[in-house]
Amino acid sequence: MPKITYIAFDGTPYVVEAREGTTVMENAIRNSVPGIEAECGGACACATCHVYVDEAWRAATGEPEPMEEDMLDFAFDLRPNSRLSCQIRVSAALDGLVVRIPERQG
Amino acid sequence: MSEVIEADAVIVGAGPVGLFAVFELGLLDVRCHLVDILDKPGGQCAELYPEKPIYDIPGFPIITGQGLTENLLAQIRPFEPTFHFGQMVTALTRRPDGRFDVETDAETHFIAKAVIIAAGGGSFQPKRPPVPGIEAYEGKSVFYSVRKMEAFRGEEVLIVGGGDSALDWTLNLQPLAKRLTLLHRRDAFRAAPDTVNKMRALVAEGAMDLLFGQVTGLEGADGQVGAAIVTDNEDREHRIPATRILPFFGLTMKLGPIADWGLNLHENLIPVDTEKFETSEPGIFSIGDINWYPGKLKLILSGFHEAALMAQVVSRIVYPNKKILFQYTTSSTSLQKKLGVA
Numbered sequence A: 001m002p003k004i005t006y007i008a009f010d011g012t013p014y015v016v017e018a019r020e021g022t023t024v025m026e027n028a029i030r031n032s033v034p035g036i037e038a039e040c041g042g043a044c045a046c047a048t049c050h051v052y053v054d055e056a057w058r059a060a061t062g063e064p065e066p067m068e069e070d071m072l073d074f075a076f077d078l079r080p081n082s083r084l085s086c087q088i089r090v091s092a093a094l095d096g097l098v099v100r101i102p103e104r105q106g
Numbered sequence B: 001m002s003e004v005i006e007a008d009a010v011i012v013g014a015g016p017v018g019l020f021a022v023f024e025l026g027l028l029d030v031r032c033h034l035v036d037i038l039d040k041p042g043g044q045c046a047e048l049y050p051e052k053p054i055y056d057i058p059g060f061p062i063i064t065g066q067g068l069t070e071n072l073l074a075q076i077r078p079f080e081p082t083f084h085f086g087q088m089v090t091a092l093t094r095r096p097d098g099r100f101d102v103e104t105d106a107e108t109h110f111i112a113k114a115v116i117i118a119a120g121g122g123s124f125q126p127k128r129p130p131v132p133g134i135e136a137y138e139g140k141s142v143f144y145s146v147r148k149m150e151a152f153r154g155e156e157v158l159i160v161g162g163g164d165s166a167l168d169w170t171l172n173l174q175p176l177a178k179r180l181t182l183l184h185r186r187d188a189f190r191a192a193p194d195t196v197n198k199m200r201a202l203v204a205e206g207a208m209d210l211l212f213g214q215v216t217g218l219e220g221a222d223g224q225v226g227a228a229i230v231t232d233n234e235d236r237e238h239r240i241p242a243t244r245i246l247p248f249f250g251l252t253m254k255l256g257p258i259a260d261w262g263l264n265l266h267e268n269l270i271p272v273d274t275e276k277f278e279t280s281e282p283g284i285f286s287i288g289d290i291n292w293y294p295g296k297l298k299l300i301l302s303g304f305h306e307a308a309l310m311a312q313v314v315s316r317i318v319y320p321n322k323k324i325l326f327q328y329t330t331s332s333t334s335l336q337k338k339l340g341v342a
Helices: A024-030 A055-061 A066-072 B016-027 B065-079 B164-173 B193-205 B256-260 B300-318 B333-338
Strands: A003-007 A013-017 A050-053 A082-084 A097-100 B004-012 B032-036 B082-085 B089-094 B100-104 B109-117 B123-126 B156-160 B179-184 B209-221 B224-232 B237-241 B244-247 B251-254 B284-286
Touching: A003 A024, A013 A024, A050 A055, A055 A097, A066 A082, B004 B016, B004 B100, B004 B300, B016 B032, B016 B065, B016 B300, B016 B333, B089 B256, B109 B300, B123 B256, B156 B164, B164 B179, B164 B193, B164 B244, B179 B237, B193 B209, B209 B237, B209 B244, B224 B244, B284 B300
Parallel strands: A003 A097, B004 B032, B004 B109, B032 B082, B109 B284, B156 B179, B156 B244, B179 B209
Antiparallel strands: A003 A013, A050 A082, A050 A097, B089 B100, B100 B109, B123 B251, B209 B224, B224 B237
């Protein structure tokens, strides 16, 4: 299964195995990775599963869709590599993905 | 302090579970007042996902958050609940006579026989932008909502954001302000197209400024902001004179004052028993996403069930001498009269 590394705001890495087809948000919640709130449960409706995609993985994860861009307007401390983790779907191509978690979600 | 409202029951939160509680309580002749910090009913269904489908409401293969809210409002209409929107319950204390004083930040004061906390994920509060030191200006020259438009007359106003709130207030305050600047991170707006067009026309006329970037610093003293440092998308810094700043970054859920009401809490949730859904304080109940008990599932349908059981107990508090007869809406003439269908 593809591996995802979440780096918490304090620098602690959390490495989890993720099933293909699930979202990066779901795997964070399932593995109790701190700092991902996902208030709306993955409906792309709240911007509280915000992560920074590691530069090396930006091309592989792609650009946000317009709906996600709209929600990112409401994310805390936005950067060019900001994504909503509920909108990144795990695939074999993302094996090794690294994302960082912001200081807070709102 | 305005007049005191004597109530059978005050429900904290007008989300789907708070709304359905009005129905279950209404069948047992308990009249309800509902308080919600949002300006509309529906809670998360209305604020987070009005257009998104819900698939697990019994009897509805698919329904939107807005659709569910509208149906619940129609269902509870016979019981004439009183809504108090745009306010948050700040204080809840027991009175010597056993009832409760319930006070809101809009100075509404209830005396209630029972209180039902159906506050979901807590109260929706504005998101604070990541600007160092912004707290010192909040409530003095940085505001997250507009209470009085006059407070912006003749001021250098900076509005930050790209949603409906940011755009609506841009149009409303532009005629009053000495100068108005709208700042958004990108040249795309998530707002009504007509409003966006009107804003762009004002910019073209030179009647206001539009800038793309983010606020990275504030200048000012004693709570009065003087300028905002804005970093644009090419990493250049601009100093924007601003005596009033309005950030509109949406809402987030916080537990809020509930933590101060002397209730036992379990990881920011309110433990209840599964017979009465009563909290550690007799007469205070908790239903929906905000409560906790072994096996709890945060589902709307669980909240509906909790509302039905809670209502039995609350009716005994409101009518201590009345015998409760368990009845079905399908067959009971007395219930049908209450619903206005018999």
